[in-house]
Amino acid sequence: xxxxxxxxxxxxxxxxxxxxxxxxxxxxxxxxxxxxxxxxxxxxxxxxxxxxxxxxxxxxxxxxxxxxxxxxxxxxxxxxxxxxxxxxxxxxxxxxxxxxxxxxxxxxxxxxxxxxxxxxxxxxxxxxxxxxxxxxxxxxxxxxxxxxxxxxxxxxxxxxxxxxxxxxxxxxxxxxxxxxxxxxxxxxxxxxxxxxxxxxxxxxxxxxxxxxxxxxxxxxxxxxxxxxxxxxxxxxxxxxxxxxxxxxxxxxxxxxxxxxxxxxxxxxxxxxxxxxxxxxxxxxxxxxxxxxxxxxxxxxxxxxxxxxxxxxxxxxxxxxxxxxxxxx
Amino acid sequence: xxxxxxxxxxxxxxxxxxxxxxxxxxxxxxxxxxxxxxxxxxxxxxxxxxxxxxxxxxxxxxxxxxxxxxxxxxxxxxxxxxxxxxxxxxxxxxxxxxxxxxxxxxxxxxxxxxxxxxxxxxxxxxxxxxxxxxxxxxxxxxxxxxxxxxxxxxxxxxxxxxxxxxxxxxxxxxxxxxxxxxxxxxxxxxxxxxxxxxxxxxxxxx
Numbered sequence: 001x002x003x004x005x006x007x008x009x010x011x012x013x014x015x016x017x018x019x020x021x022x023x024x025x026x027x028x029x030x031x032x033x034x035x036x037x038x039x040x041x042x043x044x045x046x047x048x049x050x051x052x053x054x055x056x057x058x059x060x061x062x063x064x065x066x067x068x069x070x071x072x073x074x075x076x077x078x079x080x081x082x083x084x085x086x087x088x089x090x091x092x093x094x095x096x097x098x099x100x101x102x103x104x105x106x107x108x109x110x111x112x113x114x115x116x117x118x119x120x121x122x123x124x125x126x127x128x129x130x131x132x133x134x135x136x137x138x139x140x141x142x143x144x145x146x147x148x149x150x151x152x153x154x155x156x157x158x159x160x161x162x163x164x165x166x167x168x169x170x171x172x173x174x175x176x177x178x179x180x181x182x183x184x185x186x187x188x189x190x191x192x193x194x195x196x197x198x199x200x201x202x203x204x205x206x207x208x209x210x211x212x213x214x215x216x217x218x219x220x221x222x223x224x225x226x227x228x229x230x231x232x233x234x235x236x237x238x239x240x241x242x243x244x245x246x247x248x249x250x251x252x253x254x255x256x257x258x259x260x261x262x263x264x265x266x267x268x269x270x271x272x273x274x275x276x277x278x279x280x281x282x283x284x285x286x287x288x289x290x291x292x293x294x295x296x297x298x299x300x301x302x303x304x305x306x307x308x309x310x311x312x313x314x315x316x317x318x319x320x321x322x323x324x325x326x327x328x
Numbered sequence: 329x330x331x332x333x334x335x336x337x338x339x340x341x342x343x344x345x346x347x348x349x350x351x352x353x354x355x356x357x358x359x360x361x362x363x364x365x366x367x368x369x370x371x372x373x374x375x376x377x378x379x380x381x382x383x384x385x386x387x388x389x390x391x392x393x394x395x396x397x398x399x400x401x402x403x404x405x406x407x408x409x410x411x412x413x414x415x416x417x418x419x420x421x422x423x424x425x426x427x428x429x430x431x432x433x434x435x436x437x438x439x440x441x442x443x444x445x446x447x448x449x450x451x452x453x454x455x456x457x458x459x460x461x462x463x464x465x466x467x468x469x470x471x472x473x474x475x476x477x478x479x480x481x482x483x484x485x486x487x488x489x490x491x492x493x494x495x496x497x498x499x500x501x502x503x504x505x506x507x508x509x510x511x512x513x514x515x516x517x518x519x520x521x522x523x524x525x526x527x528x529x530x531x532x533x534x
Contacts, residue, residue: 250472254422266422304371311375
C-alpha cells in the first residue's frame with residue numbers, strides 16, 4: 001500500500017517538473033501564479049486539517065448533558081461568530097491575492113515587443129511586426145524572446161478556438177476566431193520552454209505544440225536579423241535541385257519561401273525552416289530524415305492535417321529534404 | 329369499492345416507469361449506435377489509388393467522360409463523403425476560387441448555381457476543368473494542387489451546383505451565409521432559366 005501510494009505520488013508529481021510545468025516557473029507571470037497556487041493550497045490545507053481535527057475531537061468526546069445551559073449558549077455563539085469572521089477574512093484575503101496576481105500578469109505596456117500568434121489547425125503561425133527600417137517576418141511553431149523583457153502576445157485564430165499555454169512562462173489564454181486577445185509573456189532565464197494548445201481544436205490537437213526559446217538579448221537580436229533575411233540559394237547541388245523541385249511541385253502553392261517564387265500563404269512560412277527546433281508543431285526534431293519522412297507521408301505521421309501527400313520520386317524527396325534542411 | 333378503484337389505478341399506473349425507462353435506454357442505445365456508425369474518414373488514400381485518380385477518360389470534346397474503376401470501388405468518396413466535401417470547401421477558399429466564382433454565383437467566372445454547366449455536371453468534367461484549365465480564363469491547377477485535392481474541390485463544386493440536395497454536407501460557414509447552404513441544394517433555389525435561347529448548345533433545359 002505504501003509502495004503503491006509512493007509510486008502514485010511520484011507519477012503524478014513527475015508531471016510537475018521539466019520544461020512544461022506550472023510548478024517550475026521561469027517567467028514573472030508564471031512565478032506570480034505559482035505563489036498564488038502555493039498560497040491557496042497551503043491555507044486550504046491548514047483549514048482542512050483544523051476542521052478534520054475538530055470533527056475528530058467532537059466524535060470522540062461524544063454527546064454530554066449540558067451542565068450550565070446559559071454558559072454553553074454564550075460559548076456556542078462566540079464560536080460561531082469567530083468562525084464566520086475567520087471565513088470572511090480568509091476568503092477576502094484569497095480574493096485580494098487573486099486580484100493582485102491577475103493584475104501582475106496583465107497586458108504589458110504598448111511599447112513592448114509585440115508578437116502576433118495565429119492558431120491554425122494544427123500549428124502556430126507567428127508574426128514579428130516590423131518597424132520603419134526593419135521589415136517584419138513570419139515563422140511557425142517557435143517563438144524567440146529576449147530574457148528579462150516583457151513581450152506582448154496578440155492571440156488570434158484562423159479557424160476554431162485554440163489556447164496558448166506555456167506553463168513555465170505564463171497562464172493560458174484563448175485564441176478566438178474574429179477577435180484579438182492579449183497576453184504578457186516573459187522569461188527570466190534562457191531556455192527552451194514547451195507550450196501546448198490547451199483547448200480541444202480537432203483531430204491533431206495533441207500534436208499542436210509550440211516552443212518558446214528565451215535567449216540573451218544579443219542572441220535574440222542575431223536570431224531576428226537572420227530571420228528577417230531572405231532564403232539564400234543553397235550551395236549544395238542536392239539542395240539546389242530540391243529548390244527547383246519545390247518550386248515546380250504544388251509545395252509552392254501553400255508555402256512561402258522569401259527570396260523565391262513560392263508565396264503560398266495557407267501553410268507555414270518555410271523561409272528558415274532549417275533553423276527551427278521541430279517540424280509539424282513539435283511532432284519531430286528538425287533533421288533531414290524527419291523532414292523527408294514528413295514530406296513523404298504527412299497523413300501517416302499526423303493524420304488529418306491539411307498537408308497533402310505530394311507524389312515525388314525518391315530523388316526529388318531527397319533533394320527537397322536537403323533543401324529544407326539548408327534553409328537556416 | 330374505493331379500495332378496488334385504487335388497486336386498479338395502481339395496476340394500470342405501475343408499468344409506466346418501466347416503459348419510460350425502457351424507452352430512454354433504447355433511445356440512448358440508438359444514439360450510441362448512430363454515433364458509432366458515423367461516416368469513417370479516409371485520411372490517407374493509398375498512393376496507387378491516388379495515382380489512379382489521374383487516369384480518368386474524357387470524351388474527345390472535353391466534356392464528360394468516365395472516372396477510373398477504382399473511384400467506384402471506393403464508393404465515389406468525393407461526392408458522398410462529408411469529410412472530403414469539407415476539405416473541398418476549405419480548398420475553395422484556400423485557392424481563391426471566390427475571386428472569379430464568388431460564393432458560387434459567379435463573377436468574372438461562370439456561376440455554379442444557375443443550373444447551367446458549360447461542360448456538364450459530371451465529376452470528370454469538373455476535375456478536368458480544375459486540373460487542365462478551360463478557355464476564357466480558367467487556369468490549370470495541375471501544378472498547384474495534388475490530384476486528390478482537385479477531386480475534393482470538384483466534389484464541393486458539384487455539391488453546390490447539384491440539381492438534388494446531397495445527404496452529405498460540408499462544414500458550416502464561419503462567415504455570414506450569402507446564399508442557401510450547400511446541403512439545401514442552392515442551385516435548385518437559385519436556378520435561372522435565362523432568356524430563351526441563351527444556351528442553344530445545351531437544349532431547352534439543363
